[in-house]
Amino acid sequence: MPNGPAGDPALWIDVPDEGHSVLLDAGDLRRIPNRKLLRVSRVVVTHTHMDHFSGFDHLLRRALSREEELVVTGPPGFLHSMQSKLAAYSWNLIEHYPLRLVVEEVDGDRVRSVLHAAPAGLRAEPLPARPFESTIHAERGYTMRVTSLDHGIPVLGVVLDETEHLSVNKDRLLQMGLVPGPWLAELKLAARRRRPGDTRIDATAAEGEQRRFRLDRLTDELLFRTPGQKIGYFTDLRDTEENRRRVVDLAAGVDLMICEAVFLDSDRELAAERNHLTARQAGRLAREAGARRLAPFHFSPRYSDREHELMEEAAAAFGGPVIELPAGPSATET
Numbered sequence: 127m128p129n130g131p132a133g134d135p136a137l138w139i140d141v142p143d144e145g146h147s148v149l150l151d152a153g154d155l156r157r158i159p160n161r162k163l164l165r166v167s168r169v170v171v172t173h174t175h176m177d178h179f180s181g182f183d184h185l186l187r188r189a190l191s192r193e194e195e196l197v198v199t200g201p202p203g204f205l206h207s208m209q210s211k212l213a214a215y216s217w218n219l220i221e222h223y224p225l226r227l228v229v230e231e232v233d234g235d236r237v238r239s240v241l242h243a244a245p246a247g248l249r250a251e252p253l254p255a256r257p258f259e260s261t262i263h264a265e266r267g268y269t270m271r272v273t274s275l276d277h278g279i280p281v282l283g284v285v286l287d288e289t290e291h292l293s294v295n296k297d298r299l300l301q302m303g304l305v306p307g308p309w310l311a312e313l314k315l316a317a318r319r320r321r322p323g324d325t326r327i328d329a330t331a332a333e334g335e336q337r338r339f340r341l342d343r344l345t346d347e348l349l350f351r352t353p354g355q356k357i358g359y360f361t362d363l364r365d366t367e368e369n370r371r372r373v374v375d376l377a378a379g380v381d382l383m384i385c386e387a388v389f390l391d392s393d394r395e396l397a398a399e400r401n402h403l404t405a406r407q408a409g410r411l412a413r414e415a416g417a418r419r420l421a422p423f424h425f426s427p428r429y430s431d432r433e434h435e436l437m438e439e440a441a442a443a444f445g446g447p448v449i450e451l452p453a454g455p456s457a458t459e460t
């Protein structure tokens with residue numbers, strides 16, 4: 127969360143072992159270093175209010191040269207929003223860039239998609255629609271599910287479920303006289319892809335030279351599996367029974383629930399008027415979802431010197447550990 131709990135929403139999440147990242151909302155992205163933005167392969171824009179979408183131009187500017195596809199998913203109307211955003215620029219020199227931007231719109235029981243490919247001048251080319259229940263993406267490293275919530279306009283709530291990931295036994299690494307380096311990523315990838323046991327891996331030794339091992343030996347000696355985290359991200363929603371039911375269905379048992387807590391409960395009429403949650407409502411929602419930890423965010427600037435009150439109110443209603451997401455892009459880097 128590069129802008130802290132009161133800044134424009136953007137959550138950068140690294141996918142363990144996979145070399146890429148996910149971005150939830152594209153608010154102000156300027157504090158996320160370029161090397162991290164370049165690893166983003168999927169973005170979910172919960173809705174197109176400016177504070178959640180105005181940073182997309184910054185990401186696009188950096189993504190023009192990327193070779194891998196960039197997939198951006200949003201609520202109903204998102205294909206039109208994205209097309210309008212792209213139409214604001216001139217693209218006559220874009221043909222030689224490799225960018226393939228896939229834009230998806232979750233609407234009812236369908237996901238509609240278009241491809242904007244740089245070689246075709248970023249013009250929208252329709253892709254086949256697909257049926258939608260809750261999963262918008264599933265791959266080896268993680269699954270991403272969304273639900274539609276009411277904020278006066280439809281908004282996507284997101285749960286990202288990491289599959290277990292591989293960790294390195296650092297003590298054993300030292301005992302073997304090896305040092306960390308890019309070869310560890312190669313080892314994890316080979317282990318994940320279940321390459322044959324006699325696959326050769328070149329490890330870096332303490333003196334800097336390469337030592338060659340069999341994959342099965344290094345896997346046994348160095349790697350162990352740790353369970354992945356389940357993270358819920360819910361922002362910009364009214365406190366209605368239907369919204370609560372949808373959040374609880376999607377987020378049941380999350381390890382970390384990142385949830386907006388825009389107003390103090392003493393201002394709950396204002397919260398209802400603006401289609402936002404109070405800190406108390408956020409805490410209660412996290413408790414109903416059985417979240418292990420809660421990270422309240424999206425604080426209204428009206429409480430700039432009273433943010434601790436929002437945290438305390440959320441904590442009291444939640445009854446479990448409440449954490450402050452640190453400002454900086456690595457908040458959930460694992």
Ligand SMILES: [Zn+2]
Nearest residue numbers: 173175277362
């Ligand atoms: Zn909003």
